[in-house]
Amino acid sequence: MLTLQGKNIKLRALEPEDLEFIYEIENNEDLWELSSTQTPYSKFLIKQYLENAHLDIFEVKQLRLVIEDFQQKSLGLIDIFDFEPQHHRAAIGILIAEKENRQKGIGSEALQLLCKYAFSHLKMHQVYAGVSEENVVSQKLFQQQGFVKTGEKKDWNLVNGKYKTEYLYQLINNVY
Structure with missing residues (x-):
């Protein structure tokens, strides 16, 4: 089983018991x-x-992990997807399920753990994320972890009849 542990949370593999949460x-x-x-x-x-x-x-x-506290409460999900081992890159997505758990450092710690795993174990050269122009909280999260806004996809996603721009954030690992 994959277990990545930080100071306040751990990332763990999906289990059958996660059915209701997911x-x-x-x-x-x-x-x-x-x-x-x-x-x-x-x-x-x-x-x-x-x-x-x-x-x-x-x-x-792809790889989906549960973000869990040390009381084994599931707090959210973090994903690696569009994994391209030939090009050493992958996309990252993160979700903290309940609003009251957001902006408390959980996402930052989970993102740090996942990036470390992607760079050290999967030998990724870069990870990236697409973030809606309206999702300022996620933009700050990725920026705080060293991601750089490198692109803008205008009118990229159609949501409820309105086109929304998506920003591309990249974190490049120069170690490998």
Whole structure:
């Protein structure tokens, strides 16, 4: 099992017991904008996903981890996706599930742990994230972790009948 531990949280592999937690997140329409979700997910589909979550990142090109406190409370999810081992790059997405847990350093610590893992274990040269122009909190989160805004995709995402611009943030590791 993958366990990445910080001072206040740990990142862990998905477990079958995460079914309800992921079901709630994936079916929260307020969050669909973040993942370009268009339709609800059934518990059956999420259960199938969890059954295959053990597959290697080099095979499935993604890795989803649960952000958990030391009382084993699930706080959110952090993902590596669009994993490109040939080019040594991958995208990162992060979600802190409950609003009352946001802006408390949980996301910063999770992002630090995941970047360290991506650079040291996966030998990534860079990680990147797409952040909506309206999501100032996430922009600050990535900037605080050393990500640099390197691009702007104008009218990139259509959300509720309105086009939104997305910013590209990159963190390049010059060690490898």
